[in-house]
Amino acid sequence: MxxxxxxxxxxxxxxxxxxxxxxxxxxxxxxxxxxxxxxxxxxxxxxxxxxxxxxxxxxxxxxxxxxxxxxxxxxxxxxxxxxxxxxxxxxxxxxxxxxxxxxxxxxxxxxxxxxxxxxxxxxxxxxxxxxxxxxxxxxxxxxxxxxxxxxxxxxxxxxxxxxxxxxxxxxxxxxxxxxxxxxxxRGLIWIEVKVKGKYAHGGTPEKGINAIEKISAIIEEISTKLKPQIMKKNHPITGPSNLNLGFIKGGTQPSTVAGECVLQMDRRWLPDESQEEAVREIEAIITNLKEKDPELDAEVTVMDDNMGIQFPxxxxxxxxxxxxxxxxxxxxxxxxxxxxxxxxxxxxxxxxxxxxxxxxxxxxxxxxxxxxxxxxxxxxxxxxxxxxxxxxxxxxxxxx
Ligand SMILES: [Zn+2]
CATH class of the missing domain: 3.40.630.10 (Zn peptidases)
Known part of the structure; x- marks a missing residue:
């Protein structure tokens, strides 16, 4: 029939x-x-x-x-x-x-x-x-x-x-x-980390704070510690969790100490995770690094969040x-x-x-x-x- x-x-x-x-x-x-x-x-x-x-x-x-x-x-x-x-x-x-x-x-x-x-x-x-x-x-x-x-x-x-x-x-x-x-x-969130340093002449680096060097410590922590943990998470229906460092921009020219550096990443999250958790993981890395390095001035934001939109x-x-x-x-x-x-x-x-x-x-x-x-x-x-x-x-x- x-x-x-x-x-x-x-x-x-x-x-x-x-x-x-x-x-x-x-x-x-x-x-x-x-x-x-x-x-x-x-x-x-x-x-x-x-x-x-x-x-x-x-x-x-x-x-x-x-x-x-x-x-x-x-x-x-x-x-x-x-x-x-x-x-x-x-x-x-x-x-x-x-x-x-x-x-x-x-x-x-x-x-x-x-x-x-x-x-x-x-x-x-x-x-x-x-x-x-x-x-x-x-x-x-x-x-x-x-x-x-x-x-x-x-x-x-x-x-x-x-x-x-x-x-x-x-x-x-x-x-x-x-x-x-x-x-x-998976759910999707884009996260941005902005590091503020201090511009100075490249010949007198001690007068500045190098934002590129500061952000490299954050990248190191993400790549060697956080990312391997994230990649281990899996869900039978949505597949594995993921994090991709997708964009970086910093400094102005070779002979200037970089006063600012921005890093953007894409995080794919699972039903048993949350958008907030994904942001907190990055914030935790920065909090830890700040304890060792009081000069570190870094801020974490959710990109395109002006409409309060979530991608579940x-x-x-x-x-x-x-x-x-x-x-x-x-x-x-x-x-x-x-x-x-x-x-x-x-x-x-x-x-x-x-x-x-x-x-x-x-x-x-x-x-x-x-x-x-x-x-x-x-x-x-x-x-x-x-x-x-x-x-x-x-x-x-x-x-x-
Ligand atoms: Zn489409």
């Missing part, structure tokens, strides 16, 4: 239309750097979904920046609701080696900014809803498609959904996992019905399944933590291609993602 419905929906899947939609979405700039990144793409996506016959809303989230929400099926049974979620914004298009807005298919890959992160997934999601609708299969619960704003910065699109709905039982975020089932990821981890238990359904779906569509953790951060953690929605990340393409000079997504994976979404919609929202 289920498999009949699934085959019926597959027969209504329009591959070419999905690829054309991907190209079209890529051709519409929605990168950060534009005044209103999602202005044009949200208007286009809204019109497209209305044209496909869906009830659709364009919801203002931040000024002119709007989420697009479509749905299909009755709202009566909340246990049988699913949201397919993807962001419409992309990172900047600077320094791209391919035309960022081409959307051309070459050797089975579709190119341009957003191909893999994540306009291909949005097109696959739209195609899945259309196939289910056109097949006429009756549903018991509602499936939503959410195209959201601002994932690449402050996740205001997902935050809006978590606070204002729609709240579904399950959600699939279509970030690129090569169609693997990624049921968790995502955890969806392996025993979740959603994980099982995605395993079945993957076996059916690509003859294999693999569960793992997503190496980056996603909106899914906000839908899950603040919206209480069981959320898994599964989408077409490689994460390594996201934000890259030659961003692309394999067309075949976009179509297979669409089939996996169709399977999941019928399993979750269909009549049993």
């Amino acid at each position: 289920f498999i009949d419905s699934y085959q019926k929906a597959l027969a209504c899947l329009e591959e070419e239309k999905i690829i054309n939609l991907t190209s079209k979405l890529i051709s519409i700039p929605s990168y950060h750097g534009l005044e209103v990144p999602e202005k044009e793409i949200s208007a286009y996506f809204y019109q497209y979904l209305v044209g496909e016959g869906f009830e659709t809303e364009l919801i203002p989230v931040a000024g002119e920046r709007k989420n697009v929400i479509s749905w299909h099926g009755p709202a009566s049974n909340n246990e049988k609701t699913l949201m397919l979620e993807g962001h419409m914004d992309t990172v900047d298009v600077k320094n791209m080696a391919v035309d960022p807005f081409s959307g051309k298919v070459v050797n089975g890959n579709i190119y341009g900014r957003g191909a893999v992160d994540m306009k291909g997934a949005l097109a696959a999601m739209a195609g899945a809803l259309s196939a289910v609708k056109k097949s006429g299969i009756p549903l018991d619960g509602r499936v939503y498609l959410a195209g959201v704003i601002d994932e690449e910065r402050n996740y205001r699109g997902a935050d809006y959904i978590a606070k204002n709905g729609p709240i579904t039982r399950y959600a699939i975020v279509g970030e690129p996992t090569e169609l693997e089932i990624h049921n968790g990821h 981890p995502l955890v969806c238990e392996e025993s979740s019905p959603l994980v099982n359904i995605l395993k079945e779906a993957s076996d059916e569509v690509i003859n294999r399944h693999k569960t793992s953790y997503f190496p980056a951060w996603t909106d899914g953690s906000i839908l899950s933590r603040d919206g209480g929605i069981e959320t898994v990340v599964l989408g077409p393409g490689h994460l390594s291609s996201a934000h890259s000079e030659e961003e692309y997504c394999p067309v075949e994976e976009i179509i297979n993602a669409c089939k996996i979404y169709i399977y999941s919609i019928i399993k979750i929202c269909g009549k049993d």
Whole structure:
């Protein structure tokens, strides 16, 4: 019975239309750097979904920046609701080696900014809803498609959904996992250490305090003591903890004692850790060093914390019905399944933590291609993602 419905929906899947939609979405700039990144793409996506016959809303989230929400099926049974979620914004298009807005298919890959992160997934999601609708299969619960704003910065699109709905039982975020089932990821925080020294002529270093030398002691402690401890921490669903020293800047020129030095790091934290704990670890190192070196003047701050934003981890238990359904779906569509953790951060953690929605990340393409000079997504994976979404919609929202 289920498999009949699934085959019926597959027969209504329009591959070419999905690829054309991907190209079209890529051709519409929605990168950060534009005044209103999602202005044009949200208007286009809204019109497209209305044209496909869906009830659709364009919801203002931040000024002119709007989420697009479509749905299909009755709202009566909340246990049988699913949201397919993807962001419409992309990172900047600077320094791209391919035309960022081409959307051309070459050797089975579709190119341009957003191909893999994540306009291909949005097109696959739209195609899945259309196939289910056109097949006429009756549903018991509602499936939503959410195209959201601002994932690449402050996740205001997902935050809006978590606070204002729609709240579904399950959600699939279509970030690129090569169609693997990624049921968790780590939290993220950026920490900055600023050391103040005292500028002086390089010929009379005793008159100054060298901030570069001071910060090197902090780096030494982080690299040789804290980092090995952090790297030992692991979580079965989100993967290992991590710390990366990513940026350093200090001093003015070779013959001046460096009066200031700044160090920035990225810390990936686990569900049994916290953002505050990650900051305290760095503060503890500095407190210890200050006891040995009263001259040390160092300050620890959380970067980009002006909006009080946190980037929490995502955890969806392996025993979740959603994980099982995605395993079945993957076996059916690509003859294999693999569960793992997503190496980056996603909106899914906000839908899950603040919206209480069981959320898994599964989408077409490689994460390594996201934000890259030659961003692309394999067309075949976009179509297979669409089939996996169709399977999941019928399993979750269909009549049993
Ligand atoms: Zn993304």
